[in-house]
Amino acid sequence: MAREEWLTIPEVVQELHDVSLSTFYRWRQLGKGPKAIKLPNGAVRIRRSEFQRWIATLEEAA
Structure with a gap:
């Protein structure tokens, strides 16, 4: 099983x-x-999977 990637806030902003x-x-x-x-x-x-889920909700709202 792959390990979850964790992002720092500067990595998310980037x-x-x-x-x-x-x-x-x-x-x-x-x-x-x-x-x-x-x-x-x-x-x-921030979990990468959570970041991607959050981005997907922004796309749905656009």
Whole structure:
């Protein structure tokens, strides 16, 4: 079984191309970003599968 890939917020923003880091953080504050997990050290990670699911919902809404 393949291991789930975890993305950092900068990696997610890089995949979104024209979205700034501040915009992505604002989306998260508004509850409009992908689901994330906060690690005990304070780092935030997003599962690649969750990121792809979130992108798919944006495509459906467009």
